[in-house]
Each structure stands twice: as C-alpha cells, then as structure tokens.
Amino acid sequence: MTMSQQINLLTRRRTRKSLAWYSIRGVALLVLALTSVAIWNEFTLREQLALEKQTQKSIAAAKAVLDQKRRASGLEDADALAKASSAMRSRLDARRELVGLIDKGELGSLSGHSGAMSVLATISENEVWVRQFEVTKAGKSMVIVGNALSNEAVMRYANRLNEAFKAFGYQFSSMELSREEVSVGAAAAQKADLIKFKLY
Structure with a gap:
C-alpha cells in the first residue's frame, strides 16, 4: 500500500485572487463613500455660507435702518445721548426746585387766591371802596x-x-390814612375831603 497525497496548488491561488479582489472593492467603496461625504460636506458648507451671507446682509440692512432712525431723531452717537440726558436731568431738577418752592408757599398757592378774593368781594361798607x-x-x-369818606x-x-379773613390766616394790623381835598361841583368851586387808606 502506498499512500499518496494530492496537493492542489491552483486552489490557493484563487483564494489569493478573491481576497485581493475583495480588498480592491473595499478600498474602492471606501474611496467612493469618502468622496460622497466630501461632496455632501461641500454642498452643506456652501448652503451655510449662502445663509451666512444673507444673514450678514439682513444685519447690515437693519443697522442701516437703525442708523437712519438715530440720525432722524438727532441722536447720532452716545455723546448726543449723554448731552440730551444731562439737559433733561437739569430741567427735571429745576422743576423739582420750583415744586418745592410752591409747596413751601414761597411762590404763592397752587389753588390761587380766589377764596380770598371771593370773601373780599362779599364784604362791603358804606362810604368805602x-x-x-x-x-x-x-x-x-x-x-x-x-x-373812604370818613x-x-x-x-x-x-x-x-x-x-x-381769620379763616385764611390774614390779620390786618397796620393802617395808613391820608386826607385829600377833591374839587366837586359844576365849577369845581367846592372842596370835599376824601380819605385814602392802605390796610396791611
């Protein structure tokens, strides 16, 4: 009995060719996938750049409108705003001082003096005007x-x-009287005494 073994050398070569073929296909697919991703990224990047340009244009337009409104209102920069604010503050302080003087009664009364004038109008005395x-x-x-006549x-x-005038807090404590002769009659031949007075 003899033993013999057969070795097939051709089969191994086919296996090597199949493995190389799969490797080439895999590399080709990988290159194709990477190329597709690169193309997709470039497309997305271009869209984002276009969107960014559009956003920059919108911002520039909004800034131009804002600048135009600022110029139209006369407030071109921060210095003008500061000056306007300072002027408003000084006017407000002056008005506060004025209101303080009015509250103290140094400039009169907000209600005026109509009450005193009404009372004065109701008081009459014969021979006095x-x-x-x-x-x-x-x-x-x-x-x-x-x-007055006397x-x-x-x-x-x-x-x-x-x-x-007690209700108003007024007290007439001083009086000035002076006598004046006034000519009366048709020919102004007669003289009459007239009293001039001042009460305070």
Missing part, C-alpha cells in the same frame, strides 16, 4: 388800598375784614 388788592409774601399777607368807615371796614 377798594381800588387795589394785592397778595404779598407768597400768600401770607394782603394789602388793600382804597378810598375815618370811622375805614375802621369799621378793617374790623369786618379781620373777622372775615
């Missing part, structure tokens, strides 16, 4: 100037004024 009415010392005192009429009028 008022020519001038003045509120002084920021509404803290009054001066009344007028004419000193007694002025005294009665002053007493009535003091009673009526």
Whole structure:
C-alpha cells in the first residue's frame, strides 16, 4: 500500500485572487463613500455660507435702518445721548426746585387766591371802596388800598375784614390814612375831603 497525497496548488491561488479582489472593492467603496461625504460636506458648507451671507446682509440692512432712525431723531452717537440726558436731568431738577418752592408757599398757592378774593368781594361798607388788592409774601399777607369818606368807615371796614379773613390766616394790623381835598361841583368851586387808606 502506498499512500499518496494530492496537493492542489491552483486552489490557493484563487483564494489569493478573491481576497485581493475583495480588498480592491473595499478600498474602492471606501474611496467612493469618502468622496460622497466630501461632496455632501461641500454642498452643506456652501448652503451655510449662502445663509451666512444673507444673514450678514439682513444685519447690515437693519443697522442701516437703525442708523437712519438715530440720525432722524438727532441722536447720532452716545455723546448726543449723554448731552440730551444731562439737559433733561437739569430741567427735571429745576422743576423739582420750583415744586418745592410752591409747596413751601414761597411762590404763592397752587389753588390761587380766589377764596380770598371771593370773601373780599362779599364784604362791603358804606362810604368805602377798594381800588387795589394785592397778595404779598407768597400768600401770607394782603394789602388793600382804597378810598373812604370818613375815618370811622375805614375802621369799621378793617374790623369786618379781620373777622372775615381769620379763616385764611390774614390779620390786618397796620393802617395808613391820608386826607385829600377833591374839587366837586359844576365849577369845581367846592372842596370835599376824601380819605385814602392802605390796610396791611
């Protein structure tokens, strides 16, 4: 008995060719896949660049509109804004001071002096007429100037004024009287005495 073994050398060569063929195909597929990814990335990058350019144009247009509005309103830069703010602040401070003076009564009263004038209009005295009415010392005192036919009429009028103006805090404590001769009659031949008074 003899043993023999057969070796087929051709089969191995085919295996090597198949393996090389699969390797080439794999490399070709890998190159194709990488090329496809590169093309896709370039396409996406171009879209993003186009979108970025469009966004930059929109930003530039919005900035131009904002600059135009800023110029139209006269506020071109931060310095102009600071100057306008400072001017507004100084006007506001001046108005606060004015309101403070009004609140203190140094500039009169916001309600005015109509109440005092109404009371003055209701007080009458025979032989007395008022020519001038003045509120002084920021509404803290009054001066009344007028004419009368007698000193007694002025005294009665002053007493009535003091009673009526107690509610307002006014007190007429001083009086000036002067006598003046006035010509009366058709030919002005007759003279009459006229009393001029000032109450304060």
